[in-house]
Amino acid sequence: MATNLVDTATRSATSPTQAVPVATAPGIEAWHVESPVVPLIALAFTFEGGAAQDPEGKAGVAQMLARLLDEGAGDLSSDAFQERLAARAIELSFHAGADALGGSLKMLVKHADEAIDLLALALAKPRLDPDAIERVRAQTLASLRYQQNDPGVMASRRFFAEAYAGHPYARPSSGTAESIAAITRDDLVAMHRQIIGRGAVKVAAVGAIDAERLAEALDRAFGKLDMAEPLKAVPQTRVQNLGAxxxxxxxxxxxxxxxxxxxxxxxxxxxxxxxxxxxxxxxxxxxxxxxxxxxxxxxxxxxxxxxxxxxxxxxxxxxxxxxxxxxxxxxxxxxxxxxxxxxxxxxxxxxxxxxxxxxxxxxxxxxxxxxxxxxxxxxxxxxxxxxxxxxxxxxxxxxxxxxxxxxxxxxxxxxxxxxxxxxxxxxxx
CATH class of the missing domain: 3.30.830.10 (Metalloenzyme, LuxS/M16 peptidase-like)
Incomplete structure (x- = not known):
């Protein structure tokens, strides 16, 4: 725990805990807070581009991709990848929002090298195996069916559909039964090329790791990624149908x-x-x-x-x-x-x-x-x-x-x- 950041946040008169930039040769920059209090490292990262980039008629691609990134990568099947994480108590997760696809990684210092290697595999070489795609598709469809009777979910979906009618933000990020059924592996591969790239990532690292070792970790995790492809422009909009x-x-x-x-x-x-x-x-x-x-x-x-x-x-x-x-x-x-x-x-x-x-x-x-x-x-x-x-x-x-x-x-x-x-x-x- 970086307690000095908490102290600094309350005082607001000094810099935020000695959070400093750490840059690498491939152009990755992270905000770094070194804290040796416990032998843990927490990493958070965000790539520009999210559900607003979903193709027309295929809402849910970005979120589906996020759920598949740790379902096998490189030469590791889904089960093998998850077993490697579990064996070292490595916590790796991904998520997608309207404008970003991001994730987090938490590991003990002694397992940092293996954790970074697994992150690098998941980002650069996700397998997107057919069986994993169908499993995630089935889970998503089951969730959507359940949500049909959830008044909170249904009210929120209708609200954003009305508020941003005709705009990418009107689409549910988790998709619909029809859009999820229509998503192909090619859609997922194309979304990966568009979002997961070197030039559009922000990274923060907190914990028992010094700047030199963090720079090496960043190179390994993100430095081998290709540059992301240009994103589709998302037009500015305002809340519509006020009074309705x-x-x-x-x-x-x-x-x-x-x-x-x-x-x-x-x-x-x-x-x-x-x-x-x-x-x-x-x-x-x-x-x-x-x-x-x-x-x-x-x-x-x-x-x-x-x-x-x-x-x-x-x-x-x-x-x-x-x-x-x-x-x-x-x-x-x-x-x-x-x-x-x-x-x-x-x-x-x-x-x-x-x-x-x-x-x-x-x-x-x-x-x-x-x-x-x-x-x-x-x-x-x-x-x-x-x-x-x-x-x-x-x-x-x-x-x-x-x-x-x-x-x-x-x-x-x-x-x-x-x-x-x-x-x-x-x-x-």
């Missing part, structure tokens, strides 16, 4: 609700003010206005909240709750009223100060393990926020003013109209 309400008909006693407005991207100068404003509205679990008004005062829902969603080509303020079918209209009315109050009045000075105090005081909790630190660093690198972001972040939050809040509110809430999707059978929608 849609129902996904499911025979359940309560409706799951998704609602949203526009947002600002993490890279935007107004993100931090929007982040503080979101905490006041619905991001502060027990203290937010929505929690107090929807749950505590009226007992309309067990949980309610909002968060900021930031993609490469879009951003939004996204919210959730669930309530009895006959009380959906009431819950949405309360949510709309609270957004309207923030538009017209803004938060009180006391609300604003409490939000800033919480967000600065709790920031270090995201840095309590080497793996969390590595993932935080690689996300910051992916967003292009600079290696000093961790040191600057609390000051950025602490300096947010009422004027900043009003400006961010005008950009995100606008006139208060929301896109709403309810999965269930609401009677007063």
């Amino acid at each position: 309400r849609h129902v996904v008909d499911l025979d359940v006693p309560q409706s799951v609700i998704r609602f949203g407005l526009n947002g600002v991207a993490w890279r935007d100068p107004d993100f931090i003010p929007a982040y503080v404003l979101n905490h006041i509205l619905g991001g502060g679990s027990f203290t937010s206005r929505l929690f107090q008004e929807v749950r505590e005062k009226r007992g309309l829902a067990y949980s309610v909240g909002t968060s900021l969603v930031s993609h490469r080509a879009a951003s939004m303020t996204w919210g959730y709750t669930a309530t009895k079918n006959e009380r959906v209209g009431e819950a949405l009315s309360v949510i709309g009223e609270e957004i309207g109050r923030l538009i017209s009045e803004g938060p009180s000075d006391d609300e604003l100060q409490k939000a800033k105090d919480y967000l600065t005081g709790s920031y270090a909790l995201g840095f309590d393990t080497s793996t969390k630190i590595a993932h935080q660093l690689v996300q910051i690198a992916f967003e292009g926020l600079g290696m000093d972001y961790i040191a600057r972040r609390n000051d950025l939050v602490a300096n947010v003013t009422q004027a900043d809040i009003r400006r961010a509110g005008a950009r995100t809430f606008a006139d208060g109209r929301m896109l709403v999707v309810a999965a269930g059978r609401p009677t007063d929608f």
